[in-house]
Amino acid sequence: MPGSPSESPGGARRTWSAVKAWIDPLVVMIVAVLVLGLVLPADGVAADVLGTVKTAAIVVLFFLYGARMATREVWDGLRAWKLQGSMLASTYLVFPLLGLAIQLLPDAVLADELKTGLLFLSVLPSTIQSSVVFTSIARGNVAGAICGATVSNVLGIVLTPLFVAVLLSRTGGPLGGSAAATLLQLLVPFVVGQAVQPWIGRWVRAHRPLTLVTDRAAILLVAYASVSEAQVSGAWDEITWVSLVVLLVVCAVLLAVMLATTWGVGGRIGLNRPDRIALLMCGSKKSLATGLPMASVLFSPVVAASVALPVIVFHQLQLATCAVLARRLASTEPDEVVARTA
Template identity: 45%
Template sequence: MSRLLKAAVDPFLFALIATVVLATLLPAHGTGVRLFDILTDAAITLLFFLQGAKLSRQALLSGAGAWKLHGAVLTSTFLIFPLLGLGIGRLHLLDPTMAAGFLFLTLLPSTVQSSIAFTSIARGNIAAAVCSASFSNLLGIALTPLLASLLMSASGVILSWGSARTILFQLLLPFAAGHLLRPLIGDWVTAHKRLVSVSDRGSILLVVYTAFSAAVVEGLWHRVAPAELLVLTVCCIGLLAAILTATWLLGRLLKLDRTDAIVLQFCGSKKSLVSGVPLAGILFPVSQVGLAVLPLMLFHQIQLFACAILARHYASHTAEEDETDRQLAGA
């Protein structure tokens, strides 16, 4: 139960809230803006370098055979999710920039760590989860900007040469370098998981602070009313409910076994904060980044809470089936 509670209520959420409050009260000004821009660029490069170093090639290969499952996860992540985002966007419930951020979150890759953790709790196929989530995350670095430029050009999101160059040198190359150096630094990364986690989260907090500082200076909180945050929350809950239903139905349609269906639910219903915040900083105008990442930050916590409950349900159901099998075998 404590493991479930920890997964549902991520302490990182409170750090994110504190960072937003800090940016609201003490936004960066003048030369501080340039300093934080430099620090943020360095932090993002380090973040993706460590993400590459953490990616286990052996774990990928061990779960790579389930192509039907991986195809289903990618379909959910990069096709069904965006279609749902476009559908909700047509309701015109949100501020245009916030609506663009909402659509942007549907284009992001899956998470890695939490998808694997929930699959483990639910007693799903962990090797396949590692492969699906990792491949989704890697593919998303290139595919998300392409989808964003295709679907969000009216919102000012255009994949220019400058954006593409930043993605290449700040995200893809550090990720590839980290993975290629894994034979040399992999043991150190594994032995210092807590330090690496602090570095990862610290990088995200720095990016969030920089983004919200710029947004606050541009009058962010004069543009967002409490009622709009409530509507955004309802939209995020509706989006998650729809994708969880869609992944469950897709698993039934493809006749996946129980352990693979669990992987599809958890890897196919998540969106990555780690990839999303840096990509938003590259693709959106500086003044819009803070408002654009609000939907992602909110959806991030909602998905953790809902998936923790779902994982517990699957684990309990599996335990009941195991007990029934033991009783039948004993008879």
């Protein structure tokens, strides 16, 4: 009907704002790059040059990760040991156990490369930006979320490659990266960044547009290179639309289990509502920004693109779901406060 709220300019703007809240622009750009890699893959000399540029971009990316993380803030936040401990347990204990359980699915249900990608997803650190944003929207403990996600990412520089080496060797997964590559491309740049953080950290944090461009450029380079190498080698020939639908369902179940677990455990261990929200938002997420570069270092080029696919799917799914949850938690909080004080 003309003049109805859904058709009014204000209603249209609200609808568009709601859509933009859970559509991550980075994921849209990654999808565009994936299509480009399928249509125009780099080969020969171009592929060699792309590989060199990609390696340099990963080194710069992890150097900036170290340079912009204030070490003092991380240690200050560790005082809330119950919240931080439950976040780390969710990220590096419960998630990997679920990732191992997924490996029991028959290959006829889910392709082996995608199961490997889901196991890799399960050992990634939590995402920082979206965890903090959704915690803030839901009126949770923002300081606790910042600390928990930051500590998760710091530890992930060491723990994720370690878990990949241990778990995938036991499940027969395809490893292509070496310890030297992991050390030189991930850990050393991060440590150097932390070493110079007292001198350049404030400047780096003050120039967020620069770091945002660097982050996204590195991730898009990795995404294009991975898909391009997989397309040239024929690594994706066996992945069908049915496999993608099954992957989406598995990711949805994995996310639902983690959301239910983090919220339920938060209540059982006596966390207050703001801390439970921080645990819910940080403990249920995985980092796309860290996952794609790590996949290109830890796996062979033929496998890296297939391994990265579950990370991309899960990332977009977690954004869409947590955007809805954050608004619902924010809208119900006043009623619960009134009930408690009545």
